[in-house]
Amino acid sequence: VSMLNTTAANWTTGVGTTSSLKPGTKALTDYEKAINTSTSLTQDPYGHGTHVASVAVGSARHYVAGTPDTTGIAPNANLYDVRVLNQSGLGTMSDVLEGMQWVIYNARALNIRVLNLSLAAASTESWQTDPLCIAARSAAAAGVTVVVAAGNYGVTLTGQEAFGTIGSPGHDPSVITVGSANFKLTTSRSD
Numbered sequence: 587v588s589m590l591n592t593t594a595a596n597w598t599t600g601v602g603t604t605s606s607l608k609p610g611t612k613a614l615t616d617y618e619k620a621i622n623t624s625t626s627l628t629q630d631p632y633g634h635g636t637h638v639a640s641v642a643v644g645s646a647r648h649y650v651a652g653t654p655d656t657t658g659i660a661p662n663a664n665l666y667d668v669r670v671l672n673q674s675g676l677g678t679m680s681d682v683l684e685g686m687q688w689v690i691y692n693a694r695a696l697n698i699r700v701l702n703l704s705l706a707a708a709s710t711e712s713w714q715t716d717p718l719c720i721a722a723r724s725a726a727a728a729g730v731t732v733v734v735a736a737g738n739y740g741v742t743l744t745g746q747e748a749f750g751t752i753g754s755p756g757h758d759p760s761v762i763t764v765g766s767a768n769f770k771l772t773t774s775r776s777d
Contacts, residue, residue: 587667587669588669589668589682590669590677623667629669630669631673632671632674634675635669635704638704642658642660642663642700643660643665644657644661645657646658664697668688669685670682679707679718682703683717683718686721686722686725689730690724690728693728693729700730701733702734703732703733703735706734706735706736706737706752706754706755708739708753708754709757713758716757718754719754719758722734726761732755733761734758734761734764735763735764736752736763736764736766737752739753740766752765
């Protein structure tokens with residue numbers, strides 16, 4: 587599904603029997619039709635989500651002998667692509683929140699157990715009030731394990747080391763935050 591297609595959805599009329607996104611309503615059917623991208627030839631025009639998905643569910647069916655095994659961590663898992671970023675890897679907070687809400691709404695019916703957020707936003711507030719953190723906690727409360735990118739903010743624009751730069755929602759205690767380490771060019775075990 588693509589949250590970038592939701593301009594067709596009408597969110598201004600409030601709760602009502604004709605416009606509410608309640609199960610079984612025409613409004614929900616129209617909304618699901620608007621965000622469905624299953625027939626699109628380009629599911630991930632930016633490419634980062636496809637890379638992360640291959641790490642998770644890759645099956646390594648097409649590698650030649652002698653190549654390292656590239657089987658993903660969960661090769662038999664089902665994958666649902668919820669696109670919230672455009673072809674340049676940019677997006678809006680509302681699209682991300684809507685995508686997370688889609689996962690929460692469909693988690694039980696589709697047996698979604700993990701939500702991966704390969705994105706991060708700068709946060710100017712506590713994890714207790716940050717909108718992405720609130721949405722991540724909602725997903726966790728619904729029984730979905732939330733895995734979040736730490737963000738790529740480890741250095742300043744001039745290349746100086748920066749501290750306290752974990753992006754939102756990576757600073758929320760209910761998520762698993764994934765980052766990287768600088769091995770300072772010393773990767774041997776003896777170091």
